[in-house]
Amino acid sequence: MDILEQNKSVVRQFNKEVIEQGNRETFNTLIDPDFINQTAPPTANGADGMWNTFYNILRPAFPDLKVEIYDQIAENDKVTTRKAIVGTHQGVLMGIEPTGKQIKIDVIDIVRLKDGKYLEHWGINTLQSILMELKKV
Template sequence: MAQFVNHSAPAGAKPGKEGMLYTFKQGLRPAFPDLKVTIHEQIAEGDLVTTRKTITGTQTGTLLGIAPTGKKITIEVIDIVRVKNGKYYEHWGVNTFPTVLTQLAQK
């Protein structure tokens, strides 16, 4: 089977599932130790699973060069995942992370 493909990964991101795990474990979790993911809806049809969720936390660590601000953040996310043999095969997503970065960078 072909390797997992994240169609929404930013340019230069680690490929495959390692990139998604890296984002959470090395990027978001250290910057937002109180990180919480709330799933609002999840719909499956065929081999596709669509999830609408919210990621919240307080920035107490550095994130992409942005020093800790103590600000509470909310990232809205919609993901579509293709599942094959019980594993993530493809991912597409939209989120408000760029807007959150802009807010954190403002003094």
């Protein structure tokens, strides 16, 4: 397997084992000590901030959370993934009480890897739109 396919495999593993399953051991294995989330606020842009988002915000609100990967493109040390995070709103999400509604957060991520680990992340997603929809219910 060439390095581009290896990098794509690492990103798929992160999505399956960390985001879907909440596996902290895999998270620690796949995150570089110098990791920076370039799209997070400066006070939450390290590994702890990323773990908090998945484990303490999304997973409790959507215990049946799944990641559907549609496309991946790898070039040099970066992998871009177009995906969706889907689940049922069964827990409190940023102050919004459970609605039982099925959600789909569309996401495009770019991850820069170093030695098979996440070094940098950039992302855009539709979470804000989902929050507005859930508030209407």
